Amino acid sequence: xxxxxxxxxxFIKKGSLAxxxxxxxxxxxxxxxxxxxxxxxxxxxxxNLDPAWVKSLYNxxxxxxxxxxxxELQYIGMPVGGIGSGCVYAGGDGRLxxxxxxxxxxxGVIYKEIPWNDSPxxxxxxxxxxxxxxxxxxxxxxxxxLDQGFAFKFEFDxxxxxxxxxxxxxxxxxxxxxxPMATVLYTDSKLPVSLSAKIYSPFIPLDEDNSGLPATIYSxxxxxxxxxxxxxxxxxxxxxxxxxxxxxTDQFTRINTAIKTGENWMVKGISHDKNWGDYNMPLxxxxxxxxxxxxxxxxxxxxxxxxxxxxxxxxxxKEKVTQKYDKKLxxxxxxxxxxxxxxxxxxxxxxxxxxxxxxxxxxxTDNKRYYTNKxxxxxxxxxxxxxxxxKLSSETQLWCDTWYGESTLPHWLLERTIANVxxxxxxxxxxxxxxxxxxxxxxxxxxxxxTHVYQYAQAMGRLFPALExxxxxxxxxGLAYYDDGHIGFRAEADxxxxxxxxxxxxxxxxxxxxxxxxKEFLTRNWPKTKMAVQYIMNQDKDGDGMLDxxxxxxxxxxxxxEIAWLVGLCIAAVKAGQLMAEEMNDTQFAVTxxxxxxxxxxxxxxxxxxxxxxxxxxxxxxxxxxxxxxxxCHIDQVYGQSWAFQVGIKERIxxxxxxxxxxxxxxxxxxxxxxGPYIKMHKGGRGYALxxxxxxxxxxxxxxxxxxxxxxxxxxxxxxxxxMSGFEHQLASHYMAEGMTDEALIATRTIHDRYHAYKRNPFxxxxxxxxxxxxxxxxxxxxxxxxxxxxxxxxYLRFAPKINKENFKAAFTSAKGWGTYSxxxxxxxxxxxxxxxxxxxxxxxxxxxxxxxxIKNKIKVTLNDQPVLVSHQITKEGIDLVFSNRVTINKGQVxxxxxx
Numbered sequence: 001x002x003x004x005x006x007x008x009x010x011f012i013k014k015g016s017l018a019x020x021x022x023x024x025x026x027x028x029x030x031x032x033x034x035x036x037x038x039x040x041x042x043x044x045x046x047x048n049l050d051p052a053w054v055k056s057l058y059n060x061x062x063x064x065x066x067x068x069x070x071x072e073l074q075y076i077g078m079p080v081g082g083i084g085s086g087c088v089y090a091g092g093d094g095r096l097x098x099x100x101x102x103x104x105x106x107x108g109v110i111y112k113e114i115p116w117n118d119s120p121x122x123x124x125x126x127x128x129x130x131x132x133x134x135x136x137x138x139x140x141x142x143x144x145x146l147d148q149g150f151a152f153k154f155e156f157d158x159x160x161x162x163x164x165x166x167x168x169x170x171x172x173x174x175x176x177x178x179x180p181m182a183t184v185l186y187t188d189s190k191l192p193v194s195l196s197a198k199i200y201s202p203f204i205p206l207d208e209d210n211s212g213l214p215a216t217i218y219s220x221x222x223x224x225x226x227x228x229x230x231x232x233x234x235x236x237x238x239x240x241x242x243x244x245x246x247x248x249t250d251q252f253t254r255i256n257t258a259i260k261t262g263e264n265w266m267v268k269g270i271s272h273d274k275n276w277g278d279y280n281m282p283l284x285x286x287x288x289x290x291x292x293x294x295x296x297x298x299x300x301x302x303x304x305x306x307x308x309x310x311x312x313x314x315x316x317x318k319e320k321v322t323q324k325y326d327k328k329l330x331x332x333x334x335x336x337x338x339x340x341x342x343x344x345x346x347x348x349x350x351x352x353x354x355x356x357x358x359x360x361x362x363x364x365t366d367n368k369r370y371y372t373n374k375x376x377x378x379x380x381x382x383x384x385x386x387x388x389x390x391k392l393s394s395e396t397q398l399w400c401d402t403w404y405g406e407s408t409l410p411h412w413l414l415e416r417t418i419a420n421v422x423x424x425x426x427x428x429x430x431x432x433x434x435x436x437x438x439x440x441x442x443x444x445x446x447x448x449x450x451t452h453v454y455q456y457a458q459a460m461g462r463l464f465p466a467l468e469x470x471x472x473x474x475x476x477x478g479l480a481y482y483d484d485g486h487i488g489f490r491a492e493a494d495x496x497x498x499x500x501x502x503x504x505x506x507x508x509x510x511x512x513x514x515x516x517x518x519k520e521f522l523t524r525n526w527p528k529t530k531m532a533v534q535y536i537m538n539q540d541k542d543g544d545g546m547l548d549x550x551x552x553x554x555x556x557x558x559x560x561x562e563i564a565w566l567v568g569l570c571i572a573a574v575k576a577g578q579l580m581a582e583e584m585n586d587t588q589f590a591v592t593x594x595x596x597x598x599x600x601x602x603x604x605x606x607x608x609x610x611x612x613x614x615x616x617x618x619x620x621x622x623x624x625x626x627x628x629x630x631x632x633c634h635i636d637q638v639y640g641q642s643w644a645f646q647v648g649i650k651e652r653i654x655x656x657x658x659x660x661x662x663x664x665x666x667x668x669x670x671x672x673x674x675x676g677p678y679i680k681m682h683k684g685g686r687g688y689a690l691x692x693x694x695x696x697x698x699x700x701x702x703x704x705x706x707x708x709x710x711x712x713x714x715x716x717x718x719x720x721x722x723x724m725s726g727f728e729h730q731l732a733s734h735y736m737a738e739g740m741t742d743e744a745l746i747a748t749r750t751i752h753d754r755y756h757a758y759k760r761n762p763f764x765x766x767x768x769x770x771x772x773x774x775x776x777x778x779x780x781x782x783x784x785x786x787x788x789x790x791x792x793x794x795x796y797l798r799f800a801p802k803i804n805k806e807n808f809k810a811a812f813t814s815a816k817g818w819g820t821y822s823x824x825x826x827x828x829x830x831x832x833x834x835x836x837x838x839x840x841x842x843x844x845x846x847x848x849x850x851x852x853x854x855i856k857n858k859i860k861v862t863l864n865d866q867p868v869l870v871s872h873q874i875t876k877e878g879i880d881l882v883f884s885n886r887v888t889i890n891k892g893q894v895x896x897x898x899x900x
Contacts (some may be wrong), residue, residue: 045672045700049746057745058803061411063404065185066092066757068173075139076175077109077761078182079771082201082212083424083464084370084431086355087443087771090199092175092757093167094184096148096216096351098140100427100443102245103285103358107131107444109140109426109770130769131445133687139760140770147239147330148351150218151312154191155231161190162309165197177415177762179422181400192226201425202385202392205399205463205818206839210392212431214371214378215352215385219393222347224339233313235334236349237305238292240269240323246284251275252325256303258318259291261383265301265318266293266352267331268379272322288355289378294333295348295389305332348393350385354378358430362447362492366432373433395838399811399818402837406820408809409785413745415762416752417782421459422763426771436474437467442769448490449475450773452554455504456726457776458511458646458783462813465515472512473521476505477528485528485535489552499539499551499566503573504643506532510576511647514791517815517842519583522793526584533577533589536570537596545571545600546607548619555719559628564604564614568640571600572653579649583793597653605655612702613637613665614658624710632699632708632720633669635727638662642734646780648789648798660738666731667743669700673750675723685721688766694750695723696731725751725765726774733780736802737787744802748781786810786821787849795844795886797834799823800878805851817841817891825851829900830879840890846881846897855879860898863887868895 066072073092080090086101087109098109108130114137115127128134150165163169165186174185180203186195198219203211224230240254251274259266269290273281281287294301304321305312307330323329339345354377359367375381385392404414423429430438440446441453449471461468480488482495487505489498509529513522522529539549546567550558553566578593608614614637616629624630641653652659672678676691689695699720701708709717728751736744755762765775787800792815799821801808809822817839823832830851834841861868861881869884879899889895 045669045678047671047673049673054742054746057410057749059410060408063411064177064415065174066177066762067175068093068167068170070758072757073167073173073175074141075759075761076177076757076763077140078177078179078199078763079422079425080180080182080199080201080216081425082214082371083208084212084429084437085201085214085425086353087426088216088351090182090184090216092184093173094150094165094186094197094199098143099145101214101353101355102288103355104245105285105360105427105444107769108135109443109764110135110143112138112140114138128687130443131686133766135764135770136760136766137687137690145244146241147307147328148237150234150236150349151309152195153233153313154193155233156192156224156226157228162312163188163191175757177419177757178400178404179415179419179763181396192224193230194223194225196221200396202396203399204392204395204838205813206465206816207395208464208467209374210395211464212370213381213385213392214354214369215350215381217385217393218349220347220349221344222337222339223344224341227341229341230339231336232339232345233334233336234347235305235312235332236292236294236351237307237312237330237332238267238269238290238351240271240290240329240331242269242288242290243271243273243281243284243286245286246281249273250324253322254325254329255323256321256329256331258301258303258320259379261293261379261386263297264293264295264386265299265333266291266379266382267301267303267333268382269329269331283357285357285359286355287357288353290354291352291378291382292331292333293350293352293382293386294335295350295386296335298335300334300336302332305330348389350382352378352381352385354381358432360438360447363432363438366434366436366438368433370431370433370435398837402811402818402820406809407811408804408807410745412752413748413781413785416748417778417785418459419763420765420775420778421463423771423773423776424460424464428769428771428773431467435470437471439773440769441774442767442772445769446490448493451476451487451489451501451505452498452552453501453726453772453774455501455508456730456774457779459776459779461508461511461515462779462783465512465815468508469512469516469521472505472509473525476509477525477532481528481532485531485533485538487532497535497551498553499536499547499549500553500569502532502536502551503566503569503640506536506573507576507643507647510580513580513583513793514647515815516792519793522580522583526580526586529580530577530586530589533574533593536573537592539570540596540600544603545596545598546603555716557627557714557716559616560619560622560626561617561628562608563616563629564608565616565629565634565636565639567600567604567608568614568638568654569643570640571597571604572640572643572649574600575644575649575651575653576647601653601655605658609658609662613662618710624707626710627714627716628710629699629720630708630710631703631705632701633665635666635670635696635698635731637666638734639730642730642737642780645734645737646783648791656738660740663731663735663738663740663743665702666696669702670697671695671743671747672697679721682721684718686718688725689723689754693754695754696728696747696750698722698724698727724767724774725754726767726772726777729775729777729781733777733784736781736784739802741803744781744784748778751778786812788812789847790814792816792842795842796847797841797843797845798847799832800847800849805849814841819891823848823851828852828854829898830855832897832899834889834895836889836891836893838891840888842886842888843895844883844886846883847878848897849878850874855899858900862896863889864893
């Protein structure tokens with residue numbers, strides 16, 4: 001096994017990791033957070049939060065813009081390739097870097113080993129790797145295996161200035177951190193110009209194919225702030241580094257060719273070897289093609305560009321160029337325009353790649369990327385973007401405007417809750433030619449669409465539901481499914497079940513059904529789904545509705561006993577099974593599920609609640625002789641209720657008062673504004689939060705139990721002392737769903753601050769390697785903030801915003817469309833507005849919370865100003881509307897509900 005293929009468990013077993021003192025020595029110096037924390041020596045973490053700061057978290061605020069002059073650009077790496085197409089980063093100064101498109105399958109965005117020379121344990125534990133947060137502790141920057149960039153020549157008032165898109169050429173650069181479309185702003189005192197670049201790959205929710213293109217687009221807007229006309233020349237270049245790892249012999253060459261597609265020109269780069277038959281070069285992972293294309297008329301092109309300032313804008317060379325492997329070969333495209341005084345113009349370019357050969361040891365049949373189904377080479381990719389640029393760019397911009405521009409939610413919250421969706425555009429995520437989505441846990445870390453990791457993340461199921469439906473059917477109920485109903489938790493890589501993953505996948509099936517237009521998906525998959533639910537119930541051996549069979553879980557152990565975290569999650573899954581059975585008219589199974597869930601709920605609340613929070617009741621025979629969480633305060637103890645909120649399960653999984661007590665205990669004992677004092681006393685955790693940074697610790701020991709985890713030397717104990725953002729996001733979403741909005745926002749903002757660009761990459765939440773999939777649970781908090789519930793087959797939609805209720809607007813997605821929802825309180829009347837921006841929305845039933853508790857029984861509903869017949873019911877909780885006939889709201893139409 002290569003060092004960059006090491007299994008996380010094998011590594012972590014070898015010992016505890018860096019000491020708190022070492023972590024502290026690595027902490028960057030930056031502005032102190034507006035709060036402090038006191039650690040009292042046990043488990044109580046006392047918070048002294050500034051009320052004004054907490055209040056400010058609710059404000060709309062502005063786009064987060066990281067600045068060169070504040071030294072905030074060096075670590076930024078926003079993924080700007082298509083989903084499942086490799087990973088290319090947009091850097092803080094606008095240049096592309098990393099270029100993880102060559103199918104090397106390394107662990108981490110780069111594989112890095114950091115020595116800790118004064119670690120008190122054995123040699124193995126003196127090394128941090130990407131599994132342990134090496135790229136969190138010492139963030140990655142400036143990985144540039146090939147040369148790419150832009151240069152601008154400005155001619156005005158008898159002057160000529162040349163500026164490249166690199167930090168040192170500009171007085172100020174601002175990077176707006178708005179995934180999926182970054183905006184980079186450039187200013188210089190010597191130039192009467194405002195220059196901005198939008199950098200993105202097409203990203204259109206519900207359109208996974210057009211969101212999976214192997215390409216990055218630049219759209220430049222050039223504004224002449226002067227009074228006289230200005231001549232502007234722009235050149236974009238790309239080095240041909242095809243086969244950069246595979247071949248290094250005199251037989252090997254690279255070739256650049258000028259190609260015209262329609263009215264646009266590109267430079268296509270390929271590699272060539274005279275001995276293909278001997279070396280089988282076309283099957284190599286890094287065999288492929290690169291291209292840079294101008295999407296503008298009047299392009300000048302150079303297949304062998306000289307990157308000196310005097311040559312960048314003067315050569316128009318369309319000749320085919322062949323260069324030996326050890327000689328640099330660069331292609332460029334460019335344009336010259338005139339911008340009138342006070343005017344502006346836009347220029348568009350794209351960088352495309354085509355490296356089709358992807359393979360993993362566990363996958364025997366799929367060895368090509370999905371985009372090979374549509375394109376035969378990079379020229380096809382570039383031509384497709386050229387032909388469809390208006391649609392691709394406008395729909396991506398429309399999503400960004402809908403998500404950011406029209407929302408009333410805090411801008412920082414919108415940024416953090418969607419930032420981790422970029423994981424789909426990294427090498428954590430792949431899509432094979434068969435259509436299968438394949439996900440590591442983190443980049444190159446732990447194979448097989450791991451159920452107990454991915455089940456935390458709601459993002460893909462809401463934004464690209466077809467991909468999740470395919471996973472449930474192709475993997476969970478397909479190749480990973482066994483006759484007893486269990487789902488192998490790593491697809492081909494491990495056929496054993498994980499009980500949390502099993503439960504999460506059942507709940508996921510329910511979500512995928514809800515994000516469908518009809519019942520076909522559930523009907524087709526119900527027999528196996530039913531068996532998967534039955535498997536969960538079968539793990540309750542004593543018939544009390546509580547799981548008591550030791551089965552693998554996400555903390556890499558089989559814990560005996562009855563564990564609130566797992567019991568509650570199983571109850572939620574069985575409750576989802578009941579609801580699906582009712583829809584399938586499987587009455588007897590629905591009754592079985594209902595009885596199991598009711599019994600489990602009652603026993604969980606009576607036996608696993610210690611008066612303050614939920615615990616792990618040890619096995620009667622083994623007691624605490626094996627690893628477990630026992631009487632500690634565990635971050636996921638009421639996770640089942642959190643999942644239930646995500647899919648609109650109305651009946652509570654866990655009693656509300658006891659749930660709120662547990663959530664308050666987690667806030668009291670596990671949340672800290674500075675992990676430093678805690679990790680100084682508790683060794684062994686990995687470096688996902690450093691001294692001076694806040695977070696929610698996985699497990700704390702409020703009762704000061706001398707052996708809180710049963711045994712002290714288990715390698716998994718290190719997990720309990722960590723801050724892993726995916727778990728934190730899950731808990732934050734639960735806080736929001738229960739109305740504990742301060743806690744939800746503070747927890748989320750604490751993660752947001754850990755990933756401030758001064759310290760590390762805002763788009764790379766690290767757990768076991770980079771771009772960890774569980775962190776896509778950040779989207780859960782968005783769902784909870786909106787109080788969003790949706791059931792496509794039933795035509796049901798609900799919004800119950802948790803913040804800014806009297807003036808709320810936010811984006812939503814559904815099975816066939818997405819758009820905006822808003823509600824306002826005007827002179828005591830509630831006004832609700834639903835407006836699809838893309839596709840359509842079918843509705844039979846609408847539900848809202850009361851904004852005004854004194855709302856009168858007077859309701860008017862219109863669709864595009866035309867009356868719509870509805871019946872309604874106003875209850876203590878809210879308002880339910882039922883349409884006489886199912887209505888379809890198309891793009892551009894408005895459904896308006898007025899209640900007064």
